[in-house]
Amino acid sequence: MQKFYSDDKNVQILLALLKAHGIKKIVASPGVANITFVASAQQDSYFEIYSSVDERSAAYIACGLAEESKEPVVISCTGATASRNYMPALTEAYYRKLPILAVTSCRDIAWVGQNSPQQIDRSVQPKDIVRYSLHLPTLHNKQEEDRYTTLINKAILELSKDGGGPVHINLTNGYTGKYTTKELPKVRVIQRISKFDSFPTLPKGKIGIFVGAHSVWTEELLNAVEKFCRLNNAVVLCDHLSNYHGDYEVFHNLITCQKQYRPACSNLDLMVYIGNIHGTDYENLSPKEVWRVNIDGEIRDSFGGMTHVFQMNEYEFFEHYTNRNGCSVNTFIEEWKQIREELESRIPELPFSNVWVGRQILKHIPDNSIIHYGIQNSLRTWNFTQGPKYLLGYSNTGGFGIDGCVSSLVGASLAYPNKVYYGVVGDLAFFYDMNALGNRHIGNNIRLIVVNNGRGQQFRNPYSAGGSFGEFADTYIAAAGHNGDQSQSLLMHFAQDLGFRYFSASNKEELLQIIPQFTKKEIEESIVLEVFTDTNDESESLRIICNLKIDVTMEIVKHAKRIGRKILGDDLTNKISNLRL
Template structure:
């Protein structure tokens, strides 16, 4: 029967779903699990060729004449090297060959193991895509193999097509006891002009990751889609979505709402700091047509412009309901109201700053956020639709945020450009403040808690590992950059011609915020340094995680959240007292 090796089963199953049946097989032991399983299946059209060089050329002729993809499969060692002439022919003629080369675990490469050669790097002109399939031992391996097989098989016909390479790891299992191939997730690519698949029934939403500014046509088309299909839009601050059916996803991202289900999520944009609500199925719409299985439920990729996608689905369907948006928006509003009701109890933190500042930002301004906590906290709230927002989520490193803000500020001298950064991200890029092209339209807020807060909050792996304050030594960057010196940034900013503002508590922040968010253009750029306690910064995220149970009455949630807020403050008070005692000792 079929081999017990799961990667073999998955590969055969997906070959069948993708309607690939022709195979030219060469003898060997490493590929025996695959070959014997294909032979048992009975639905594949099999041919044998001892010489792998000949097998590849046979497949070229077979593919050209039949106008169908053809599999070639060989054992390890030098057998695969003999495929190169035929695969080169297939590459330049754009013939759809699938070269499956069996291998022992690649961890053994270079360890003097017999019949094991390196195929992790291949010549540029023998395959349009090369993937390696590990032995499947857990769910992550299973997802990886499924994704890579789908990706490789979809490349056979893309942009004119060509050969692909699949390096298949074998465990040499002698177990051939599997009687039926499992059903595997199939990913399909849909190109503009082809027949569009039918939208599934159920709850539908759109999620927008990092995205450039929307034109009015795209926004109107998405709004029409939401109205016709009873859908809505999840977005974060990097999405630049300003339509009327949008819901900020930050609270859902941090707290999680397991009882709110999405059947189909349509994914727009690129790398995001947010994770939207879980969905049974995800469709990605992007003109690059690439397989981006960010949330591991991808089933279709639409290689087309976003406007084309939504316009095509809006042509023949009309319902005029927005109940899903209303339901989700009501939950969102209730959580925001709960946070606002706890405003006095919430710690002076990055989240409190975002909550009290997001509505004060001047219209038509531009905001650049530092990655992670700065962006995470502001993702919980919406800003005025005239404001555009960005973050360096492409490389997703802490460096360059301030420089990107400054570069953007060169474009429009009449706009105010804001930057919201944590201290570590700011100090990493602070030399950019010396650039002589900076003008008075730049305003930067630095939330200075004295370390990398991401390594200390309850969402991070370091905190979950129980490292606590021991992470300060070498992980959280504690103690650098003046240890929250009240003078360091003040003198640096003023010497470079900046107006310097600072705050150490809620009252001083609210006072300085009025100057920082004024709509008037000032004579100097501004730097606003806000000193916050690292433990209080973490406590705000603990607070927002308490909002996940929306099955309770609103009053109960509010009361529970207030108690959590006060208990957090009490815990931090104890820590502060302990610090004082240790210092006096």
């Protein structure tokens, strides 16, 4: 019986990406665990395969071959101690920056440590034998295939990044024994572009610049982005952490959070991703292709559609793509604006909640203000409302923990004592970090809002993992009842004893009376404003905001997914999930 490619998806994707990246040289050593890889490559005339029984020698052969040919070389071995014999040559390759891709094969790693023959632990590598190590398991669905397509691309690109060097992939053999696949799958290839390389052509269609958390923009970068948008009919998709304030700003969270409505404008042909980790609801953003631009050149594929990473600063990227004539039309920005205006007009009177508080405060704080947002509910709820002109926003989205939100606000306020620094946090985040208010360096320029609903609201919100538990979540999941259980005096005494002016509000009327004093420009004293809300009002506000418009077509697709899951399982569901509406 004729053999073709292994039916194991991980092997197919690895081989397809090796071919896509122009890697054809393989030095193979005998074994059982690596049969799926070697046999599949052997029947493909594209690959140039050499045999070496001794893995130590095989790896050194690869070093010589890579140096002389100026091409990457793959080495393949089985389980047991075979891979240990790669170490001397990989050390050589590491210090000589030779592009050696060590593909070590194994059974499922669940057998590690179970007295299973030939199954050793490869999870930790010496620091100076490989630049990057990836464990590649068997793949069972499209989501896993997409994720590991990205990671295999990353591994292959590490062979040449910043001078290059050896890389390790630990390939799991599924032991299906089937070799019936006649063609390798089409795979998404990620390319790394430096400023010295040829740049790809911008695709035609809808282009959006997605800005994650971003430091203050230089005028040079702002002008380049404005010109890029003008020439390409593009928009800049922002939240409070993007810190972009230009003519093409789309404050998109209110649109992309919608659960029953997905406008056509959200189906981008190209997304250019700049900035760092975002704190944005982007469920309805569906880019066909993602280009990341960052000087680090790293593969960071938040949307699962990356095809290029540009290792350069943002100005260099946009300057390149503006050095030409363009369309100079602005229809795309108008489309987004009209949709946002429509959704804004649909917002009813909201319950007293973090969403409502954010909408009121952001109407009144002065232009050029600075706000620090707590993780995660405060950031999410305030991101539904656009702030005043030139508002700067920051949040601890790097580690995404609640443990230092107040301290970060305090630290920022020390830099410029003549500026007012606002902050908004939930009660769990505040009490986690409340000692920061006792720091003796604090001046008179802090305005902190503590939204106290007596629990971690994130875990009671609809659409969250804990939301379906209702009140049952309070005991442990949402950690309700700690820190005085919405005590009316605990934070008041703490703040006042430390010299802060303290306000509290338990309803809309009280808050509206306090806002003018809280948002005044004069720097006289630091202020703590505690806002007491109800968890059910918080949940209801979020439910309202996320369901402002219903798209009948979208509801039909959702219903089809539910039927597919019940009748045919996840495979059909995953296919439906990738429909572009």
